[in-house]
Amino acid sequence: MLLTDNMWLQLLLDLVFAGVVLGVIMGIAGYTVLAERKVASWIQERPGPNRASIPFIVAIPVIGRFLQRIGFFQLIADGAKFLFKEEPTPRHTHRFYYVLAPMLALIPPVIVISVLPFGVWWYEGQVRPLAIANVDIGLLLVLAIGSLGLYGSVLGGWASNNKFSYMGAIRAGAQLISYELAMGLAVLPVVIWAAMPGTTGGLNMMSIVESQGTLWNVIWQPVAALVFLVALFAETGRLPFDMVESETDLVSGPSTEYGAFKFGLFYFAEYINLVIGSALFTLLFLGGWNFLPFVPAPWPENFFGSVCTVVWFTLKTFGMIFFFLWMRWTLPRFRYDQVMRIGWGMLVPLAVVNLIAYALIIPLVDKFLK
């Protein structure tokens, strides 16, 4: 966001903005952990975390008790637990990579946050996205940097020098590479649609959202949306595709030998990936901050309108996060051979056929219907 001509002031503003955005998304990711536990408890008909409390806040008449019952303070308790736990490092590990792996797991998703727009603002008569960095190749950057998160699991599994971790690492490598392909093929028709004649957009996240002004991609390109969603489940390692750490056969996969905060980093990276994945699906297929399908956005072009877009986008993302959690406690896990067959045998061919079909349809639509 360019607000002043003073370079240093602008740099300071950018840093503050980036810090706030990162803080908020980290907070959301933290509370997603809580949401997961709460959703699990509701689905399994038990109360879930409802004990952690802070003395004086709980004393506030109605709100205090309510916050305690929904487990609002659980996050602080969990974080403190991770910080103060003893941190054993097993002797048989490869020390350097053992320490490096949790960092490599967390850094890529944090970088990806920087290019995701979460709303718009109007400045000097122009619509501009609210994002830390509005880059020309936003979508490619998300896919490229997102794929680097894999090194965390692979290195962690190898460095732990343990059969279960090692198996987890191998599965992580195979699964993520397989589904990346389907994912990349599935977004291509979306990009073609966003790169309308006469515009320079396409791979830019903002142009993808603008191309779904009234017609969301989930309605207009349902097959792409389905393939992308399934691949997203596999890429984030969420349950039907929970091959990497499936606890019934691999203890906890690559993170088996990790304790305290190092384990916390792996765990947290997983939830940031979940938040980013939900936001990405919202941007690509659920119209981003556009109001409803077939209804033009009613946001007024001022500060209040910007707030509306951010709130609306956040609500959609929360809806997607809930969907992810809901699936985890609904579907059983696939077997490993089934995961591979779904990836290569169903998703990739489906995505290729879908790409060819839309590559033929979109020029016709551009020519005759506009």
Next chain:
Amino acid sequence: MVNDILFYLLSAVAVGAALALVCVRNPLTSAMCLLLTIVSAAGLFGLLDAWFLAIVQILVYAGAVVVLFLFVTMMVDTDDMPRIKVSWAGGVAAVISFLLVGTIFVSVIIHAGQSVPALPELGSNPENTLAFGQTVKSYGQLLFTKYMLAFQLTGVLLLMAMLGVIVLSKRMNAEGRVEPSAPKK
């Protein structure tokens, strides 16, 4: 100024990691050094304002190729790797290739005076009918106009490599059916 510092930093990391890649004993460390080299090279592309190339470098090499290398090296027992003995012919070949690479370096250094304009400068030059520029669109246009032949040939080459893998890894029986590879006894 910042760009100069970044350039020297990234180049140093790229060259250092490339050296470590061939010198280090542990194959996994070698793979990680390759990763570091690739990421620094992507950074160098970024310094030239070629963002698309930088990201594709990361997407293809760091995101897929090095992962496959890691995948293979992880299967190798790194503790008892035999030392490779360099043969006489191998040594001669190494010296010759080193001299050839050295020649390229020297010729680059000699021609460094006649600097090649960066991409944005090419784009702002009105004599250029082709759209040189930083945007992805200009890459696409160049790829499908000026470099169409090279693009198609690369596609054929990749297809051949893919077919070669299928032919080498799958065994056909007498009826022309693909047999599942038999487990080793």
